[in-house]
Amino acid sequence: MDLQQMRYVLAVAETASFTRAAERCHIAQSALSHQVARLEKELGARLFDRTSRRVRLTTAGEAFLPAARQALEAAERARAEVAAATGEIRGRLTLGSIPTVAAVDLPAALRDYRLRHPQVRITLRAGSSEQLVEQVRDGRLDAAFLGVPPGFRPQGVRDKELAHGRHVAVLAPDHPLATKHEVDLHLLADEAFVDFAEGSAARAQSDEAFAAADLRREVAFEVSGVGLIIRMVRHGLGIALLPATFTTELHGLRCVPITNGPIRVEHLIWTPHTPSLAASAFLSLLGISTPPSTA
Structure with missing residues (x-):
């Protein structure tokens, strides 16, 4: 073996x-x-x-x-500890992120990390918040960036709340509401929506906002990725509610603020155990202090 x-x-x-x-x-x-x-x-x-x-x-x-x-992780730690003894961090850093993360400029953070620690192998995986929590919890990821409704607390991991942000209505440019400077949920309730799967954290904040306003809405299309949501809105198949900080990068669509719209909270989560040296260095880059690895 x-x-x-x-x-x-x-x-x-x-x-x-x-x-x-x-x-x-x-x-x-x-x-x-x-x-x-x-x-x-x-x-x-x-x-x-x-x-x-x-x-x-x-x-x-x-x-x-x-x-x-565990054996593979121990081998990685052993190599990393030997490298650290010579003043160099090696090993593997495996991160996860929702596609719409905005609280951290992730490409810029990874660029800075790579410049400081060029011998670390970096893997970045996309997924839903629920999947990412599970993968950090069972050790498949060192850390992950989530987008969840207010009050959501990831279990079995350590976490830090990064930012709150509101959603905006994302509309095709010829949509009747595209010329509005602001809308509310009552005005949107009769629209057809393109959204994530029912029960997912990515959709929960929108469902909770409509429920709090005692409104029902029709989700005409349930899809698994934000890229497909954007393309479907662009073709006039429905409207979407997406984080305002993410939609600043969209072109050719109208993004309208919502007065009583959904709120999303972004979290960074990481292992509840002692992180690897590579993971500790990444967390430190984001201003999070962790105990040094003793494994």
């Missing part, structure tokens, strides 16, 4: 696909499959159930995964 085999197993588990895992690991699928099979033979148990349609962990695989992840 070696660390590379553990990486392959982790990649298959996270992607639910030998093909995508091989692409992530930059290896031929046949070679990755061979290494996983060798590990399964050594362990005396199958780690994955494979069918033509899907790949999923067996009971043995579910038992193996946490220990494999």
Whole structure:
């Protein structure tokens, strides 16, 4: 058993696909499959159930995964600690973010971080706030940026509130309300909306605002990404409510303030355990102090 085999197993588990895992690991699928099979033979148990349609962990695989992840993290820490002893931070920094993060100029922060710590490998993953909380909690991400309704408290992680911001109505330029300087929810209630999935944090603040105003609205289209929302609004399929700080980058659409509109709170979350040296350096760049790693 070696660390590379553990990486392959982790990649298959996270992607639910030998093909995508091989692409992530930059290896031929046949070679990755061979290494996983060798590990399964050594362990005396199958780690994955494979069918033509899907790949999923067996009971043995579910038992193996946490220990494999801990072993890989320990190896990363060991390399990072050796580098730190020579005055250099190495290792891996894995971040997550909602697509509409605005409280932090993330590209600028990553540029500054890369200049200070060029030997750290950086991975940035996009996702919903709910997914990001889960991935930070189980160690797949070092830190993540969320956008959630007021009062939302992510569980099982440490967090810092970064900013409050209001939503605006995003309209096609020929929409009848596009010439308004300001609107309220009563004026928008009869419109067709393009929004995120019901029950998601990305949509919750809008639903809560309409409920507080004792109004009902029709979400005609539920989509999974903000890019698709914008394209659908551009084609006149509906209107959207999006954070004002994010919409400053939109072109060719009309963004109208809402007097009693939804409020979004942005959070930074990170592991409740001692962060790695690479993660601690990133948090420090954002003004967050953490104890040094002792692992």
